Amino acid sequence: MALLEIEHLTKEFDGVTALQDVSLEVREGEILGVIGPNGAGKTTLFNCITGIFTPDRGTIRYRGEPIQRRRPHEIARRGIARTFQIVRPFPTLSLTDNVLVAYGHRYYPRLRASATASRTQASLQACRGLLDRVGMPAGHQRAAGALPLGLKKRLEIARALALNPSLLLLDEPSGGLRHEESQELLELIRRLNQEGITIVLIEHNMPIVMGVCRRLVVLDHGIQIAEGDPAAIQRKES
Amino acid sequence: MLSGYVVTVLITIGIYVILALSLNMITGYAGQISLGHAAFMGIGAYTSALLYTRAEFSFWPAFLVAGLVAGAVGAVLAIPCLRVREDFLAITTMGINFVVEATFLYVPFFGAGMGIGGINPPSLFGSEISKPGFLLLVIGVIAAVITVDRWLARSWIGLAWAAIREDEAAAGTMGIDVVRFKVLAFTLGSAGAGLAGSLYAHFLTFIMPVNFGFGQSIVILSMVVFGGIGTLRGPIVGAILLGALPEFSRPAMEYRTLLYGILLLLLMRYQPDGILGERSLLVRGWHALRQQAAPMKN
Amino acid sequence: MIWQQIANGIATGAVYALTTLGLTMVYGVLRVLHVAHAGVYALGAYVGLWAFRFTGNFWIGLVVAMAACALAGVLIERFLYAPLLHLPRIIPLIASIGLFIAMEEAFRIVAGPYALAYDAEVRFGSLALGPLRLTGPQTLILTVTLVLLGLLWLLLSRSKVGLAMRATAMDAEITSSFGVNTRAIIALNFLIGSAMAGAAGALIGVYDNQVWPTMGSVPAYKCLAIVVLGGLGNIPGSVLASFLIGLAETLLIGIVAIPFPRDALAFVAMILVLMFRPYGLLGRA
Numbered sequence: 095m096a097l098l099e100i101e102h103l104t105k106e107f108d109g110v111t112a113l114q115d116v117s118l119e120v121r122e123g124e125i126l127g128v129i130g131p132n133g134a135g136k137t138t139l140f141n142c143i144t145g146i147f148t149p150d151r152g153t154i155r156y157r158g159e160p161i162q163r164r165r166p167h168e169i170a171r172r173g174i175a176r177t178f179q180i181v182r183p184f185p186t187l188s189l190t191d192n193v194l195v196a197y198g199h200r201y202y203p204r205l206r207a208s209a210t211a212s213r214t215q216a217s218l219q220a221c222r223g224l225l226d227r228v229g230m231p232a233g234h235q236r237a238a239g240a241l242p243l244g245l246k247k248r249l250e251i252a253r254a255l256a257l258n259p260s261l262l263l264l265d266e267p268s269g270g271l272r273h274e275e276s277q278e279l280l281e282l283i284r285r286l287n288q289e290g291i292t293i294v295l296i297e298h299n300m301p302i303v304m305g306v307c308r309r310l311v312v313l314d315h316g317i318q319i320a321e322g323d324p325a326a327i328q329r330k331e332s
Numbered sequence: 333m334l335s336g337y338v339v340t341v342l343i344t345i346g347i348y349v350i351l352a353l354s355l356n357m358i359t360g361y362a363g364q365i366s367l368g369h370a371a372f373m374g375i376g377a378y379t380s381a382l383l384y385t386r387a388e389f390s391f392w393p394a395f396l397v398a399g400l401v402a403g404a405v406g407a408v409l410a411i412p413c414l415r416v417r418e419d420f421l422a423i424t425t426m427g428i429n430f431v432v433e434a435t436f437l438y439v440p441f442f443g444a445g446m447g448i449g450g451i452n453p454p455s456l457f458g459s460e461i462s463k464p465g466f467l468l469l470v471i472g473v474i475a476a477v478i479t480v481d482r483w484l485a486r487s488w489i490g491l492a493w494a495a496i497r498e499d500e501a502a503a504g505t506m507g508i509d510v511v512r513f514k515v516l517a518f519t520l521g522s523a524g525a526g527l528a529g530s531l532y533a534h535f536l537t538f539i540m541p542v543n544f545g546f547g548q549s550i551v552i553l554s555m556v557v558f559g560g561i562g563t564l565r566g567p568i569v570g571a572i573l574l575g576a577l578p579e580f581s582r583p584a585m586e587y588r589t590l591l592y593g594i595l596l597l598l599l600m601r602y603q604p605d606g607i608l609g610e611r612s613l614l615v616r617g618w619h620a621l622r623q624q625a626a627p628m629k630n
Numbered sequence: 631m632i633w634q635q636i637a638n639g640i641a642t643g644a645v646y647a648l649t650t651l652g653l654t655m656v657y658g659v660l661r662v663l664h665v666a667h668a669g670v671y672a673l674g675a676y677v678g679l680w681a682f683r684f685t686g687n688f689w690i691g692l693v694v695a696m697a698a699c700a701l702a703g704v705l706i707e708r709f710l711y712a713p714l715l716h717l718p719r720i721i722p723l724i725a726s727i728g729l730f731i732a733m734e735e736a737f738r739i740v741a742g743p744y745a746l747a748y749d750a751e752v753r754f755g756s757l758a759l760g761p762l763r764l765t766g767p768q769t770l771i772l773t774v775t776l777v778l779l780g781l782l783w784l785l786l787s788r789s790k791v792g793l794a795m796r797a798t799a800m801d802a803e804i805t806s807s808f809g810v811n812t813r814a815i816i817a818l819n820f821l822i823g824s825a826m827a828g829a830a831g832a833l834i835g836v837y838d839n840q841v842w843p844t845m846g847s848v849p850a851y852k853c854l855a856i857v858v859l860g861g862l863g864n865i866p867g868s869v870l871a872s873f874l875i876g877l878a879e880t881l882l883i884g885i886v887a888i889p890f891p892r893d894a895l896a897f898v899a900m901i902l903v904l905m906f907r908p909y910g911l912l913g914r915a
């Protein structure tokens with residue numbers, strides 16, 4: 095069984111069809127690439143999966159359970175984490191606090207635990223570990239809003255990892271980064287995948303896509319125009 | 333010792349400190365602008381006054397029930413507030429304040445325009461507590477509120493509120509049930525206002541709807557913003573300074589309100605973080621001083 | 631009886647429309663809850679009254695009031711809001727409340743705490759539409775409102791400047807990238823909106839035959855409710871909501887005689903509507 099199954103997904107905004115009858119599946123352990131021009135509906139796809147938008151039609155099943163009507167926090171708690179195309183760390187919180195926010199997902203469901211569980215030591219250690227894991231340089235007490243873009247993107251990944259996800263959705267992680275930064279990112283994505291996290295990657299940078307994805311989905315104007323092996327798709331495109 | 337007049341002023345300021353701290357939970361920590369905090373103070377005051385004058389409750393249980401009722405109403409009224417955001421939320425809370433005030437003013441059960449009188453100060457061991465005793469009570473409640481405040485700020489609840497304040501949608505994708513934590517902020521903040529309202533009623537011994545109008549909400553909010561929203565020290569200092577302002581500006585009685593308006597305006601223009609907020613002149617100066625002093629210690 | 635109430639409701643709605651227009655225009659371009667707009671409205675009444683006393687002509691008073699308020703609006707935008715726009719919404723809101731308090735106090739100190747009579751004898755024909763009879767002052771208010779609304783509509787829909795104004799309200803950043811001077815457009819929004827509020831103040835001063843320092847207090851908050859009801863920043867929505875609230879107030883209070891304060895009605899209506907349409911009657915996300 096696939097980890098995530100999407101069937102006939104449709105989402106419209108005031109007459110603009112952002113996604114039209116999209117069906118795809120994400121298999122356990124893979125890195126699936128999603129490509130397509132601007133406005134193709136890629137980000138909307140992530141927003142539907144993570145519960146930010148409710149789809150107009152269609153189903154999204156995660157480990158067999160329909161989640162298309164669930165709210166964002168319920169989906170996050172089931173192990174689906176994401177980053178944002180336009181980065182949105184919590185700007186006045188420190189880097190550690192940014193990661194801690196996500197680490198707290200294990201306490202939020204119970205009010206008692208949210209009020210009484212300690213926020214120190216063990217969890218702090220874990221969050222520092224995550225920041226190191228994504229290659230964040232020292233200075234974890236800085237406010238996140240002041241970071242350069244590349245580090246904000248890493249912070250978002252660290253934050254997503256704190257949810258202990260099985261499925262990680264990355265929305266154009268290399269957008270706006272320099273070449274070396276993209277290369278490091280590529281390595282990080284590979285490493286995370288080897289550690290057992292299934293990844294869906296929206297990406298414009300074709301070398302990265304070709305470097306890590308075994309399977310691709312191509313969207314255009316909300317329609318899924320191709321799916322399959324990257325080499326075959328590249329041949330068809332050109 | 334302290335003259336009766338000074339004690340009276342200190343009690344009033346103390347009640348404002350409780351109000352400012354409780355509003356700070358909603359607006360400062362959880363980031364939900366509320367222009368209707370006085371409504372919950374009023375709900376607490378009326379609950380306490382009615383229980384005391386009609387149901388023969390003594391002050392202490394009436395005080396606690398006032399907090400509970402205000403908190404419960406806060407939770408219920410948070411629900412319409414959840415549908416709307418930012419500016420719509422601000423105006424909705426303002427509307428709630430007008431509607432609550434109108435209810436006190438027009439429903440005979442609440443004493444209508446006459447308000448409720450004959451609310452005595454609390455008794456302890458059979459005798460009514462003195463004014464300095466009342467001041468101690470207020471200080472005790474402030475200490476309790478500060479304890480809860482620190483507790484929350486250090487808990488996962490405080491972190492969840494901070495995340496919601498900074499970015500609601502991102503907070504949701506981090507596993508935070510945004511609705512639940514917002515309702516929690518409104519509930520706790522309103523309960524604090526209810527306790528303050530009960531103290532206010534038993535201190536003044538009579539209450540009128542106008543005490544809990546929109547103007548009062550603005551006074552409370554100004555205190556929070558004036559001191560430094562989202563910090564602990566800010567609302568306390570804001571309540572003390574703005575609460576004491578009428579006493580200090582007595583010589584300029586005629587121009588008092590004018591000065592108040594101009595003060596708010598100038599502060600927002602030149603120190604938008606309040607006098608003790610993180611980016612205020614004073615706090616930055618203090619950090620700079622400490623950094624200069626640090627190498628000397630080594 | 632009911633027709634007379636309807637006439638009163640229309641006149642009230644017209645004044646609300648004039649006052650809320652400025653608020654909604656300002657919100658449209660700056661996203662600021664401009665509480666001090668009601669101070670500008672009261673300023674219009676005072677200036678109108680003084681100019682009328684000085685010249686003996688109501689119309690000159692009206693024009694001078696509009697001009698003074700337009701100037702006040704531009705100054706408020708330039709010196710108060712412009713530097714605060716990048717800050718959290720609550721900052722300009724509190725600043726605006728501070729300015730409003732200061733303005734009311736300034737009126738009291740300068741002109742005294744009591745209501746002043748504004749007995750401009752405006753000769754204006756009454757109007758009868760079937761059973762609906764508008765008195766002279768009511769016809770005056772409705773006529774001035776409709777003329778100003780018509781002019782605004784022409785400006786917005788038929789002129790280049792109007793196009794720039796609408797574009798700026800939609801997205802100031804993109805609009806300025808097309809070479810439009812959005813700073814000037816924002817100032818123009820304040821200018822027009824404040825002039826309208828000035829006209830509303832002068833008209834209501836004559837209609838009620840009094841001008842007093844806190845005459846803006848109720849409009850300050852009620853107009854916010856109306857603007858939100860219509861859909862913040864939405865001009866037709868705010869005109870619609872103004873007339874609806876004007877009529878609802880006079881009819882419900884005057885005829886049904888429900889024991890509810892007239893001034894809280896706008897808020898009840900607003901809260902009920904927001905439950906079903908979180909962005910107001912004609913507003914959008």
Ligand SMILES: Nc1ncnc2c1ncn2[C@@H]1O[C@H](COP(=O)(O)OP(=O)(O)O)[C@@H](O)[C@H]1O
Nearest residue numbers: 107110111112131132133134135136137138139
């Ligand atoms: N919140 C929204 N409201 C209205 N339209 C939207 C919204 N989000 C996306 N769209 C529209 O949906 C289409 C797809 O957008 P998006 O998913 O962001 O594309 P991509 O990520 O592939 O560039 C675009 O036409 C966009 O304008």
Ligand SMILES: [Mg+2]
Nearest residue numbers: 136137138179
């Ligand atoms: Mg996108």
